[in-house]
Amino acid sequence: MAEIQSMKHYNAIPILKVCPGKLTKVLRQEEVTNLEEKNFIRKSLLTPVAIDHQSMLQPEVKNKVHFEMRIERLGLTRIGCELLEVNMDNLHLSWQLMEFPESIITSSNYKNDIIEFEISVLYKIEDYESFVKFIETYNVQFNLFVVKEENYIKIGSGQAYLSKVLDTPKTKIAEQVQIFYTSGYREEPILIGILKIWYLIDFGRKIVCNLNMLVDRTSRAELVSLYTTPKSTQSTEYTRSSIESKDSQDSPSSELSQFYDVDVTDSEVKVFQEALFLVLNRNKALKTTQSEISRELKDRAEWLNEEAIWRRTLQEYAILCGKNPFDVQWRQWRNEDTSQVLLRSFPIQPRHYEPSLEITICHVLFFPQSKPYENNNISRIYVEYAFLKMDGPEMEAEESLPLPPPNIESTFNFKKAFQIDSKRNQENCHILSHMIKDRIPLKISVVGEPRPKPQELIQTCTEIGYSEVDFFEVIQLETNREILEYSIFDSHKRNPIGRMTIEFGGILALRKMALLALAPEEYNLIV
Structure with missing residues (x-):
């Protein structure tokens, strides 16, 4: 506050300007610069000045320019994976910008043919004009x-044009670079991957200010050229006396005395100090309060979203159990009875699945010293089941297999598809929905064939064991296709004698069908 107290009894430009809710510094140099520009225009009436337009159009670069490039990920296409047939750990990506050293990166973080790099490279540009010329003339080549x-073999390359960064400084520009397979034996390039990158250019504070001053400098150049034309071509003639009188009237001291000649008292200084401290403290308090409010609102929004998803999940659970979804109470998910309910995520974009249920019986395995090995009369086995009013030979495996040794799987891959469209297959949907609601299992039997005997023309096949599939548990899964294992029970004693592996397809379509069939009409269903 030493400068504020010394403002008494002299002409001064204000150093601080207080605005509602904001404290803004006003530098004395801005006011002085504006006055100097006005004086420069008036003096040019007497002395012509040569203007270098090129020097005015080019900003004076005081701070160093920084150019940042970030390599996010590389996604390999199916053709690329089949064509390369290499280990992901051995892939390297390289590029070079201007005279900077070549950059070579690698990453071991890959999943589903996507290699994650997440690496940023920051270039410090010393010569801005050379950088502009380079990115407008050349492109950056990425080599794979x-x-x-211990030898680097080039298998692909792609090019990126970075000239767009000059139009939007301090703005991230995302780009996808196509990587093509390079080989002398192929005439046409083959796309093997997509490289995702983004880049931006940062001039620094001083350069941005200079760029913003370009308009002012250009207008000043136009004014100078106008006033320095010969007097014979001007519409108005000025005399030396009129110029001197006008110059004396508009001098810097007259402008300062007109606007900033004030007499500050001690009471005014004290009031100003109190107001200044009040604004500073209020801004500090508002900043803290706003951050706390923002954080609390964000937490509450996340909590409400989680609660809403839980409530809808419980309502769907009630529908599939044959209960009224509107009986579900708020925050009921915290009770022990519903602690095992899975929270299902609702996708933003709709997912379209074929309205069919696929059941594939993959493998059958028996334990040692179980029933199939106690009966020496069994030589071969097969699987069968009845489902949706379908029975008989069409629901039996195409062929039987020899009885496997203990703990050795027999592979059937017996696949059947059942249409469950809610409009065209209403009977199937009705049967399936009630099986889900009433927890009626699907029974899949393992049947044994006796050894052939010439003296017996007719031989009877016997059921060795069976597995039970609960579709209510199947539709709790969040994936559309899943492989599950079920126990094989003895047909008479219900003791586990082996395992059966079954693959289900169209699980989400099955869930959607059950919800549409069991939900009340007034319930707003989201599937």
Whole structure:
């Protein structure tokens, strides 16, 4: 506050300007610069000045320019994976910008043919004009290498044009670079991957200010050229006396005395100090309060979203159990009875699945010293079941297999598809929905064939064991296709004698069908 107290009894430009809710510094240099520009225009009436337009159009670069490039991920196409047939750990990516050293990166973090890099490279540009010329003339080439026996072998390349960054400084520009397979034996390039990158250019504070001053400098150049034309071509003639009188009237001291000649008292200084401290404290308090409010609102929004999803999940659970979804109470999910309910995520974009249920009986395995090995009369086995009013030979495996040794799987891959469209297959949907609601299991039997005997023309097959599939448990899964294992029970004693592996397809379509069939009409269903 030493400067504020010394403002008494002299002409001064205000150093601080207090606005509602904001404290803004006003530098004395801005006011002085504006006055100097006005004086420069008036003096040019007497002395012509040569203007270099090129120097005015080019900003004076005081701070160093920074160019940042981030390599996010590389996604390999199916053709690329089949064509390369290399280990993901041996892939390397390289590129070079201007005279900077070549950059080579690698990553071991890959999943589902997607290689995650997440690496940023920051370039400090010393010569801005050369950088602009480079990115407007050339492109940056990305090369994909594979390491074999300590040798780098180039397998693909792609090019990126970075000139768009000059139009939007301090703005991230995302781009996808196509990587093509390079080989002398192929005439047409083959797309093997997509490289996702983004880049931006940062001029720094001083350069941005200079760029913003370009308009003012250009207008000043136009004014100077106008006033320095010969007097014969001007519409108005000025005399030396009129110019001197006008110059004396508009001098810097007259402008300062007109606007900033004030007499500050001690009471005014004290009031100003109190107001200043009040604004500063209020801004500090508001900043803290706003951050706390923002954080609390964000937490509450996340909590409400989680609660809403839980409530809808419980309502769907009630529908599939044959109960009224509107009986579900708020925050009921915290009770022990519903602690095992899975929270289902609702996708933003709709997912379309074929309205069919696929059941594939993959493998059958028996334990040692179980029933099939006690009966020496059994030589071969097969699987069968009845489902949706379908029975008989069409629901039996195409062929029987020899009885396997203990703990050895027999592979059937017996696959059947059942249409469950809610409009065209109403009977199937009705049967399936009641099986889900009433927890009626699907029984899949393992049947044994006796050894052939010439003296017996007719031989009877016997059921060795069976497995039970509960579709209510199947539709709790969040994936559309899943492989599950079920126990094989003895047909008479219900003791586990083996395992059966079954693959289900169209689980989400089955869930949607059950919800549409069991939900009340007034319930707003989201599937």
